Amino acid sequence: MENGKQLTGTLALAVFTAVLGSLQYGYSLGVINAPQKVIERHYGRSLGLWSDRAVPASENHTEEDQVELEAGQHPAVTMYWSLSVAIFSVGGMLSSFLVGFVGDLRGRVKGMLMVNVLAVAAGLLMGLCQMWKPHIMVISGRAVMGFYCGLTSGLVPMYIGEIAPKSYRGALGTLHQLAIVVGILLSQVIGLDFVLGNDSFWPILLGLSGSPAILQSLLLPFCPESPRYLYIVLGNEQEAQKSLYRLKGKYDATADLEEMRREKEEADREAKVSICSLIRSPLYRDQLVVALMMHISQQLSGINAIFYYSTSIFAKAGIAQPVYATIGVGVINTVFTLVSVALVDRAGRRTLTLAGLGGMCLCAIAMTVGLKFQNDYAWMSTLSMVAIFLFVSFFEIGPGPIPWFIVAELFSQGPRPAAIALAGCCNWTCNFIIGMTFRYIQEALDCYVFILFAALLLCFTIFTYLRVPETKGKTFEEISAVFHKGRKKNATDTELQQLKGSTEA
Secondary structure (H helix, E strand, O other), X not given: OOOOOOOOHHHHHHHHHHHHHHHHHHHHHHXXXXXXXXXXXXXXXXXXXXXXXXXXXXXXXXXHHHHHHXXXXXXXXXXXXXXXXXXXXHHHHHHHHHHHHHHHXXXXXXXXXXXXXXXXXXXXXXXXXXXXXXXXXXXXXXHHHHHHHHHHHHHHHHHHHHHOOHHHHHHHHHHHHHHHHHHHHHHHHHOOOOOOOOOOOHHHHHHHHHHHHHHHHHHHHHOOOOHXXXXXXXXXXXXXXXXXXXXXXXXOOHHHHHHHHHHHXXXXXXXXXXXXXXXXXXXXXXXXXHHHHHHHHHHOOOHHHHHHHHHHHHHHOOOOOHHHHHHHHHHHHHHHHHHHHHHHHHHOHHHHHXXXXXXXXXXXXXXXXXXXXXOOOOHHHHHHHHHHHHHHHHHHHOOOOHHHHHHHXXXXXXXXXXXXXXXXXXXXXXXXXXXXXXXXXXHHHHHHHHXXXXXXXXXXXXXXXXXXXXXXXXXXXXXXXXXXXXXXXXXXXXXXXXXXXXXXX
């Protein structure tokens, strides 16, 4: 082929290397859950809650079981454990604002390479936590890892979106989400108590969070820089052309260079757009609303609640080892992300998002019915289980992977870094809110908790149908034109000049 649309070895290497950061993100999301009781017990010992007294073993509990029981109930241990979980999202919220700065400082590739220092440092803090106070070391490591993941969750989709051929942009962009769910599944499997989720090896389990960064650091020097960054940000057409040849092989790059030239002219007219300017500018308001709503719909869809609640549902259904059923949910998660990879450039972003949100809404209603009547009818427990698996399947078909890369498609080079930063912060903030409030919502609504998510999903489905355009197979210029359709050219030019003036000021 001579049109530059084929998948070359260099392009495959670049995408694989980039999504190692996403794998690390997913692993870090899931790794803290499996060994919770083990870590709480070590927190209790570190805090000296029973170092000065012996804990008698009762008839039904060994000494270690009694310590574990008391550790989980002690307010200090609960506080430190909650902080260990929540600090990860706080780190992500803070660093997401720096995605654009880091990506433009030395480029996408060197940006990913620089932030890997954070991942390795976080892995060491958690892996060596027993050398000092485990609760302090783990919380510090989780904070640093969250800061790293906030950066990589923006840098990876940005880099992949800029190097991918137009015909494969959706499929390659979906690999970010695929790597996340593979990381979550990997952490669930090796977090089992007979693997690493036990008293002897749990620090190694947490410390492995930083290991993908080491492999990525070794491979990044072999990855080409983003041609769009080289041409549009640095203005180096020759280096951009070399990067295109490395990524796509020898072909006629005139069309790609011409597209980048037009985007550069647009970027020069609008200048570099700051986060504050992007929020205030009416020129990008429609794109920004769509981008933020897609990330809000991802987090407020109830998917995290499923992972929090699935084990107890499986336990009520009579499954002897509900943890394995939860791992089964992780497998479904991964399989249907692969389905999304295959479909996203055929069916389209908008179609898959609508199908996913609509299907999740119906599944949430089915889960509510199953939870309400599972004590009255045995088969209702089966309905709940099937609804959980389908809910996860619909999520990974569209609402899970698409928001991560569609932001890079909706914005041109000027506002893109700021838009990705805002969308990332929105995602992390919603993640934090769900993590902190779901337990209380669950206690208040009980079996009706998923009716709340069903209502939200219905609203998100309607919004997507009315406001989200299809971006499949379109250039950045064509996508931008969809939002500016009907806007007078002189009005657009005036807004660009005002935006440029406010940026320079």
